[in-house]
Structure formats: structure tokens, C-alpha cells
Amino acid sequence: MPDRAYRAAPPDALRIEPVGELTAIFDRRSMQTHLVAPPMPEMLALMGSDMCDAAMLADRLAAAFDLDADGDAPAIVADRLAELAALGLVERA
Template sequence: MADPTFRAAPAEALRVEPLGEVTAIFDRRSTQTHLVVSPLPEILAAMGGEACNASLLAMRLAARFDLPDGAETRAVLSERLRELAALGLVEPA
């Protein structure tokens, strides 16, 4: 299965506010507010302004968090990227 590449919304398009266990992300482009939990905010932060796929994200997040390296981690990150795409917070690159 291919490892699709995504690009996060520009940082200036999002207002990210941690609210305890939940993070509110206001998308200025759509005027929608999304309530998300970890690891979605961390994924967006790790993406920055660059196009990323699950493999690259796994490497970036492993540098900050205790993540096992392997296909299972990449599969979970791939699913989270699809969730972020469904919310409109990332788009195919």
C-alpha cells in the first residue's frame, strides 16, 4: 500500500488552543472549530509547513516521543493523517 503524502494547513490558518485533555483547533479558512485529542495536535506540529507521509512522521515523532519503530506505528499514523484530511486540516500534497 502506498504511503500518501499530506501537507498541513498553513500555521496562520489555524488557531490551536490546548484545553486540558482536548485541543481546540479553529480553522480560519472554513470557520470550523475541531475538538481533537492527542496525537492529532502533535502530528500537525510535527508536519510543520512540509509535506509528510506516515514514514517521515514516524521518524519525527520518535525523536520526541517513545514510539516503536515499525509498520504498526506507520499504519496508525497513516490512519490519523486520513482523519486529519477528513477534517480538512491536511490535504494531499
């Protein structure tokens, strides 16, 4: 089964503010605030306005944070993308 592709919410739809080790994300569209932990805000930032799947995003995370994108990374990123989609912060493309 191919990887699902996602697109992040438009940057003007979200207000993202660090709160200690967490990040508050206010979604202007739903008027909801979400508290998330890393790597959620980093994933949103690296997605930008591009459509991407878990493997592409795992590669971007690996490059940005000097990590290994092989092994379980794409599966872990896919789980986090599904969580972001459940929050309404990304949508299936």
C-alpha cells in the same frame, strides 16, 4: 501502494488552543472548530510546512516522544492522517 503524502494547513490558518486533555483547533478558512485528542496536535506541529507521509511522520513522532516507529506505527499514523484530511486540517500533497 506507496504511502500518501500530506501537507498541513498553513500555521496562520489555524488557531490551536489546549482545552484540558483535548485541543481545540479553529480553522480560519472554514470557520470550523475541531476538538481533537493527542496525537493530532502533535502530528500537525511535527509536519510543519513539509510534505510528509505516514512513515516520515511516524519517525518524527518516535524521535520527539522516544517511541518505536516500527511495527504498526506507520499504519496508525496513516489512519490519523486520513482523519486530519477528512477534517480539512491537512491535504494530500
